[in-house]
Amino acid sequence: MVKIIEKTQIAPNIHSCTVIAPDIAKKALPGQFVILIPDEYCERTPITIADWDVDKGTVTFIFLEIGATTQRLAELKTGDDIYSFTGPLGKPFEIDNYGTVGLVGGCYGIGGIYPVAKALKEKGNKVICYSEARAKFLLYWNDKLEEVSDEVRYSTVDGSLGTKGHSFDLLEENLKSGMKPDRIIAVGCTYMIYRVAEVTQAYGVKTIVSMNPVMIDGTGMCGACRLEVGGETKFACVDGPHFDAHKINWDIIQSRRKAYLEEEIISNERY
């Protein structure tokens, strides 16, 4: 059980939430996540740690209202408790001096790349962030990202800020015109990270993506999060969630994510 000390809607249907969790703050590293349950009826839900403060003992995350569980989470207010909050889980991103690193973030991934940008910058990398959304009003944390990176390149589907289109379109444009990053890291919805992987494969740029399969326990016990990477079965919660994008078998991933569509609609209606 953790207490919410701050919760704001930072864009339509996108919330930032800060809780008191000193032990997790002490241990968190860029790219790790928590599994939370808003109230006892909800699902165990994986959520990326977007920021933390060791001194204050707080952990901040960004979430999108999608189904019953994240909607229930959105209803909770400052001062309320989150029923269960476990972390930090998963392996952190490898942080090293690579040279130039491109970080691509969309939806919750904008928050997701923030601590990675910060850590990579501190290691001496040149950090270029690609922040994307459908429209300008759906982007968030622009200031924070700009603070920890050399440059933030925006793209919006409607063209209201930055380049018109998706982050992977912009990235492709950049690669075509000669940019040679040493590494690309992408965090966000499956479609976006898949398209990033496609683009970078063509240019032979090493790419790490953060996968978001369905998870339950987050400790390697259930196998719900299994993926095929380099011909082997991996559990995203303990072996990942970050993998070499060009080794992932993407075929079944999209459909696995939609496996519960029908049930989710029911639980949403009841909700």
Place this chain on the structure above:
Amino acid sequence: MAKISPKKTPMREQPPKERIKNYDEVPYGYSPAEAVLEAQRCLQCKKPMCIEGCPVEIDIPGFIGFIAQEDFKEGIKRLKEKNILPAVCGRVCPQEEQCEIKCVVGKKNEPIAIGRLERFLADWERIEGEIEIPPKPKQTGKKVAVVGAGPAGITAAADLAKLGHKIDIFEALHQPGGVLVYGIPEFRLPKAIVFREIDYLKEFGVNLYTDSVIGRIKSVDELLGEYDAVFLGTGAGLPWFLNVPGENLNGIYSANEYLTRANLMKAYLFPKYKTPIIKGKRVATVGGGNVAMDCARTALRLGAEESILIYRRSRPEMPARNEEIHHAEQEGVIFKLLSTPAAFHGNKNNWLREVECISMKLGEPDDSGRRRPVPIEGENFTMPVDVAVIAIGNNPNPLIPSTTPDIEVGKWGNIITDPETGKTSKKGVFAGGDVATGAATVILAMGAGKVAARGIHDYLINEI
């Protein structure tokens, strides 16, 4: 003494047709009169063989004697001296191969129904509400961290607390109980019973921290900095898969996932509880142990029209308890024996559509003494199914060994311990239960918890 009935006093249970429509417990348990009748069958042997069969050495004639005299209060006290989870063991212990197989009455007739009597006393105490709290022991000032709140961890914690040590339990999930809560279904072991037994622990001043994954939030080395000793009872939670083509299709679950959704997350109460589970019309479970029976029976309760069990040997080799196999048969689970999946095939959306199996025959006995299944060339067949559950076993979870490099593990990732003390290769760290032995039984895990508690006590007090 009254004339001994050759058979166990029968236990009433929900009729199969009814029970597959609900999640309630199948057997009802004995009434006091039935319990007394059964207890009177016990010969009160001078040299009771039954005790030898019980891994925690319960004074079986002792507690049964009190039931026969209708002194249930003394009976439960005697039982709890050795077993802090009697309501659990009375239900899920494989009594037929432990205590009951040794009972002398069983030589000619049916043995005494020791498990049922154990369950009776525990249920009686719970319903009568007269749970007696033992006096608080003198504190030693030593602190022990117990990792994992399954039967091994709970037992070690209780025994150490009774010896006056300060105990903190760290559990990865949001609820304690281990397999008792996430794995064994409600219709076999109601969760309220498990929680009640765990609450009893708190009366000894044991602290329980849920949502705490050791290896992540704290390493074993960090625990050793804060505590005088550490007990690892983290179970065998890493599911095996078959490694056949198509196993990652939608609709294929590990037994752990299927049961965790159904039990821990209460998917059978969907949509009140929001965790979904795919309710197949034709569900295939692969395996032949208790876990497989639990999955096949859960599938029926979730509304499957056909629940099919695919097992590679024949019925006598099945590792599941007889009672479980019998219950599954009664409920209409279809047994597809001497077959094993070769591949799973999906539709264009990657949803499971059918399972392709190889037929097997039995060859020479293998290491386990059971006859080895060998494939019959060219005898593949397919069955249409929309959900498959893989229940072929588990390994210990590698999370702790991988974050504690100086702990020695065996071939299967099991932590190596001294069977007399529970000591691992790392000073101050003890282990027991499924993490050391591989998937076994509740009572063996409890026995290991007891052994380790003794080992830890010696280590703390006498530095041995």
